[in-house]
Amino acid sequence: MSDLTVDVAVVGAGPAGLAAAVAAAEAGAVVAVVDAGTQTGGQFWRHRPETGDADPDGHGHHDWNTFLDLRRRFRAGIAAGRVHHLPGLQVWMASKNDVDGFTLRTTRTVVGGEGVTPTVHAARLVLCPGGYDRQLPVPGWDLPGVMAAGGIQAFIKANGALPGKRFVVAGTGPFLLPVAANIAEAGGEVLAVLESSSLSKWFPHWKAAASVPGKALEGAEYAGIFARHRIPYKTRSIVTAVSGTDRVQTVSWAKADADGRAIPGTGGRYEDVDVIGFGWGFTPQMELPLSFGVQTRLDADGSLVAVVDERQESSVPGLFLAGEVTGVGGAVLAVLEGKAAGTAAADASAVVLPADVLPAKEAARRDRHRRFAQAMHQAHPVPHAWQEWLTPETLVCRCEEVPVSEVTQARSTLGAEDSRSLKSFTRVGMGWCQGRVCGFAGSCLGAGPGEPAAAASLASAAKRPLAVPVPISELASLND
Amino acid sequence: MADLLPEHPDFLWRNPDPKPSYDAIIVGGGGHGLATAYYLAKHHGMTNIAILERGWLAGGNMARNTTIIRSNYLWDESAAIYEHSLRLWEALPDELEYDFLFSQRGVMNLAHTLQDVRESVRRVGANKLNGVDAEWLDADQVKELCPIINTSEDIRYPVLGATYQPRAGIAKHDHVAWAFARKADELGVDIIQNCEVTGFLKDGNRVVGVQTNRGTIHAGKVALCAAGHSSVLAKMAGFDLPIQSHPLQALVSELHEIVHPTVVMSNHVHVYVSQAHKGELVMGAGIDSYNGYGQRGGFHVIEEQMAAAVELFPVFSRAHLLRTWGGIVDVTLDASPIVGKSPVENLYVNCGWGTGGFKGTPGAGWTMAHTIATDEPHALNAPFALERFETGALIDEHGAAAVAH
Ligand SMILES: Cc1cc2nc3c(=O)[nH]c(=O)nc-3n(C[C@H](O)[C@H](O)[C@H](O)COP(=O)(O)OP(=O)(O)OC[C@H]3O[C@@H](n4cnc5c(N)ncnc54)[C@H](O)[C@@H]3O)c2cc1C
Ligand SMILES: Cc1cc2nc3c(=O)[nH]c(=O)nc-3n(C[C@H](O)[C@H](O)[C@H](O)COP(=O)(O)OP(=O)(O)OC[C@H]3O[C@@H](n4cnc5c(N)ncnc54)[C@H](O)[C@@H]3O)c2cc1C
Numbered sequence: 001m002s003d004l005t006v007d008v009a010v011v012g013a014g015p016a017g018l019a020a021a022v023a024a025a026e027a028g029a030v031v032a033v034v035d036a037g038t039q040t041g042g043q044f045w046r047h048r049p050e051t052g053d054a055d056p057d058g059h060g061h062h063d064w065n066t067f068l069d070l071r072r073r074f075r076a077g078i079a080a081g082r083v084h085h086l087p088g089l090q091v092w093m094a095s096k097n098d099v100d101g102f103t104l105r106t107t108r109t110v111v112g113g114e115g116v117t118p119t120v121h122a123a124r125l126v127l128c129p130g131g132y133d134r135q136l137p138v139p140g141w142d143l144p145g146v147m148a149a150g151g152i153q154a155f156i157k158a159n160g161a162l163p164g165k166r167f168v169v170a171g172t173g174p175f176l177l178p179v180a181a182n183i184a185e186a187g188g189e190v191l192a193v194l195e196s197s198s199l200s201k202w203f204p205h206w207k208a209a210a211s212v213p214g215k216a217l218e219g220a221e222y223a224g225i226f227a228r229h230r231i232p233y234k235t236r237s238i239v240t241a242v243s244g245t246d247r248v249q250t251v252s253w254a255k256a257d258a259d260g261r262a263i264p265g266t267g268g269r270y271e272d273v274d275v276i277g278f279g280w281g282f283t284p285q286m287e288l289p290l291s292f293g294v295q296t297r298l299d300a301d302g303s304l305v306a307v308v309d310e311r312q313e314s315s316v317p318g319l320f321l322a323g324e325v326t327g328v329g330g331a332v333l334a335v336l337e338g339k340a341a342g343t344a345a346a347d348a349s350a351v352v353l354p355a356d357v358l359p360a361k362e363a364a365r366r367d368r369h370r371r372f373a374q375a376m377h378q379a380h381p382v383p384h385a386w387q388e389w390l391t392p393e394t395l396v397c398r399c400e401e402v403p404v405s406e407v408t409q410a411r412s413t414l415g416a417e418d419s420r421s422l423k424s425f426t427r428v429g430m431g432w433c434q435g436r437v438c439g440f441a442g443s444c445l446g447a448g449p450g451e452p453a454a455a456a457s458l459a460s461a462a463k464r465p466l467a468v469p470v471p472i473s474e475l476a477s478l479n480d
Numbered sequence: 481m482a483d484l485l486p487e488h489p490d491f492l493w494r495n496p497d498p499k500p501s502y503d504a505i506i507v508g509g510g511g512h513g514l515a516t517a518y519y520l521a522k523h524h525g526m527t528n529i530a531i532l533e534r535g536w537l538a539g540g541n542m543a544r545n546t547t548i549i550r551s552n553y554l555w556d557e558s559a560a561i562y563e564h565s566l567r568l569w570e571a572l573p574d575e576l577e578y579d580f581l582f583s584q585r586g587v588m589n590l591a592h593t594l595q596d597v598r599e600s601v602r603r604v605g606a607n608k609l610n611g612v613d614a615e616w617l618d619a620d621q622v623k624e625l626c627p628i629i630n631t632s633e634d635i636r637y638p639v640l641g642a643t644y645q646p647r648a649g650i651a652k653h654d655h656v657a658w659a660f661a662r663k664a665d666e667l668g669v670d671i672i673q674n675c676e677v678t679g680f681l682k683d684g685n686r687v688v689g690v691q692t693n694r695g696t697i698h699a700g701k702v703a704l705c706a707a708g709h710s711s712v713l714a715k716m717a718g719f720d721l722p723i724q725s726h727p728l729q730a731l732v733s734e735l736h737e738i739v740h741p742t743v744v745m746s747n748h749v750h751v752y753v754s755q756a757h758k759g760e761l762v763m764g765a766g767i768d769s770y771n772g773y774g775q776r777g778g779f780h781v782i783e784e785q786m787a788a789a790v791e792l793f794p795v796f797s798r799a800h801l802l803r804t805w806g807g808i809v810d811v812t813l814d815a816s817p818i819v820g821k822s823p824v825e826n827l828y829v830n831c832g833w834g835t836g837g838f839k840g841t842p843g844a845g846w847t848m849a850h851t852i853a854t855d856e857p858h859a860l861n862a863p864f865a866l867e868r869f870e871t872g873a874l875i876d877e878h879g880a881a882a883v884a885h
């Protein structure tokens with residue numbers, strides 16, 4: 001495949017990226033979409049391998065008609081020669097200069113395939129790389145059988161199969177509900193959903209919650225599924241340890257106080273567990289935005305996110321962002337942001353006004369969803385006292401096998417309080433995942449018990465000049 | 481693997497507040513500053529001294545370098561100071577009572593052209609005269625020592641042979657810093673982090689202290705060990721340093737089985753490859769021009785170097801690079817360091833080690849300590865005085881050290 005020069009490049013073909021690509025193409029731009037997935041949909045609309053031209057089956061999905069509509073328009077753009085879809089490719093480096101505009105270097109997601117991967121040049125860039133489940137360490141979380149909640153869901157959505165028979169789902173946030181529902185609908189047994197927060201935390205935010213009625217409907221639907229499959233939903237409950245000889249067997253849990261501290265003498269154990277899925281909200285995938293040095297902020301859920309204006313433009317001119325990287329807020333919000341970003345990016349003169357990128361009704365809807373997201377983050381915080389769950393032996397960094405004791409020691413005897421110094425003293429975040437999994441926890445541990453992770457620490461954990469691992473041969477072949 | 485590494489020590493050094501006055505102050509808590517303080521305390525009995533570090537200890541280039549240690553430099557003066565440094569390295573694990581994984585696995589410098597071969601052979605001869613263990617290897621011998629290297633003739637940069645120094649090798653840089661810091665601390669040196677020097681107190685042309693973000697600190701003597709920041713500090717003190725900044729880049733892969741027994745460098749393509757203790761490949765590459773670096777948005781793709789690396793080591797072509805980082809190194813006109821007195825009385829300067837300062841850590845510290853304590857350079861660092869840029873007695877090591885360590 002040769003290099004490509006387009007008006008607008010889009011990274012990601014999830015809800016945000018698809019909407020951006022469609023909007024830009026329909027506004028007359030020539031668009032290239034680079035996506036790590038082999039078919040469109042991203043995390044939210046991940047589905048079984050498509051066969052032929054037929055609309056894929058949306059069983060178990062939400063807003064599936066939105067996806068089918070975007071997919072049809074996306075395919076129409078391809079047919080008209082305005083959309084270039086580059087699936088199965090990851091952007092490992094993105095850069096900008098005054099002469100060539102934006103440049104994206106790509107590498108294959110799937111092993112195999114020979115030859116040079118395309119480089120994409122674009123006048124404007126829309127980044128919609130989404131996010132991944134946030135994980136917190138807990139004793140035993142390095143055993144096989146411990147998964148990210150989203151990982152279980154992705155497994156089911158992509159393969160139509162289950163990674164085990166008996167499940168526990170734990171963490172916080174409404175996202176635990178669809179995961180448990182997907183497991184149950186696929187024939188798995190969900191022993192419990194353990195939610196660390198108490199639902200009363202929603203009460204102060206009832207207005208924001210009520211302004212997005214679709215969410216209440218989804219909630220009612222999950223309640224139905226939970227009742228049908230008799231799934232216990234326990235609030236103010238946390239996992240205190242995962243144990244087993246060479247894989248997960250037992251999950252110990254306890255009731256938690258308002259700070260998320262285990263209350264002695266409460267809770268119990270689940271035995272013969274095959275898989276436990278954890279989800280503590282999401283971590284936006286910030287490496288590409290950070291590589292441009294965009295302005296960032298700490299969101300209500302403690303995540304580092306990028307600052308954008310009404311047109312979804314970042315502090316870097318010509319660089320637009322949509323979806324999780326501007327604040328975790330779900331697929332509906334991602335679609336609205338994507339549409340605004342794509343429309344704005346299609347405009348070469350950069351004079352398009354906020355009112356032109358999103359009709360007033362949709363802009364208001366975007367605002368409502370953003371408020372809902374803020375309410376959700378406040379109702380489902382990462383428990384204040386989570387560091388107290390850890391034992392000195394608990395691994396913080398699973399890749400490099402760095403235990404809690406080493407991190408706290410580096411903090412207290414060496415003054416390593418941020419992810420970068422922790423890294424040089426302990427190797428936390430230096431392995432294969434480069435801190436994608438442990439970056440948040442490491443930053444919190446550096447900040448100290450009960451302290452939130454500092455923005456600078458999160459930023460240095462997420463600053464990865466290589467956005468994804470890249471084979472040396474790939475770099476070498478650029479020289480041909 | 482992990483349990484072969486030395487235990488992380490419980491206690492490393494105190495965290496004192498600065499005193500109002502010291503006999504000597506060392507600016508910069510990288511490897512060179514730490515080694516200077518250690519040798520001052522150990523060999524010259526100066527223990528009322530402090531290291532002032534604006535960030536955290538060894539967080540500068542000490543944390544970024546790729547840890548190649550060797551001494552096979554061309555000119556007598558360079559060979560002498562680097563060989564002295566190498567001898568110090570050999571004794572340091574015992575002396576500092578810290579196993580910082582100094583591994584004398586040898587370093588090979590490949591020759592790809594007839595001109596490379598001529599220069600290399602000449603260098604081996606010069607090294608031998610200077611008592612440096614140097615050997616010339618032909619292509620077959622290269623292959624024998626490092627079987628994974630591709631010595632076929634039809635590649636872009638065919639291997640015609642290599643110079644080889646068996647006593648050269650690598651070490652764990654952070655452990656080296658801790659080892660020096662712990663001993664210096666034991667000897668009474670105050671290691672003060674988060675303390676940035678912002679100016680100098682002078683009495684006429686004599687330095688008598690420093691200004692810092694934590695107040696004024698008086699000092700009998702002041703030594704600059706601030707690597708890339710030395711020019712800025714020198715300006716504050718009232719003189720100029722003939723130093724340029726050059727970017728260097730390093731890359732690291734995921735863990736692999738240990739297959740690479742030595743360190744292989746190619747000055748011709750400015751790339752080198754070693755395999756660190758846990759099995760990750762560590763690669764380094766030079767970048768030619770600073771301007772080019774800036775314009776590329778802070779990250780320069782070193783395609784040409786990687787292409788050469790893959791040709792030389794076909795087994796690594798599928799290895800994944802996980803991370804890359806860069807550092808700015810301080811290079812002098814003749815690519816040799818400046819170690820000695822400055823135009824300001826009682827102010828000493830150590831900088832310009834460029835791409836090769838890690839290997840020079842003990843040597844720099846040892847000679848600096850001598851210079852500070854006696855107010856005279858040692859014979860080893862006398863040739864590296866700042867005045868050489870006026871007298872013209874340059875020590876041109878571009879061939880040895882230019883971009884590839
Ligand atoms: C595993 C998982 C499961 C989820 N399940 C639910 C759910 O059931 N219900 C719910 O309400 N919300 C769920 N969410 C949240 C929901 O997916 C998001 O709110 C929504 O998908 C955000 O849309 P997006 O377009 O920003 O990101 P995504 O849908 O994540 O899409 C991002 C796309 O970008 C691609 N990409 C990322 N980086 C690169 C790169 N460097 N190069 C090329 N391509 C790249 C990804 O492969 C992906 O295809 C889930 C999230 C995750 C992570
Ligand atoms: C990518 C890369 C690879 C390299 N590879 C090698 C190699 O393989 N072999 C080799 O021999 N060399 C190598 N080098 C070179 C080597 O790293 C340096 O020459 C050496 O580290 C410099 O000495 P130092 O350790 O004292 O410097 P540094 O660690 O940079 O120490 C200087 C210290 O001074 C402090 N400082 C600066 N200004 C002030 C101030 N105003 N007040 C207080 N403190 C201040 C800084 O914060 C810093 O900590 C490499 C360098 C780079 C960038």
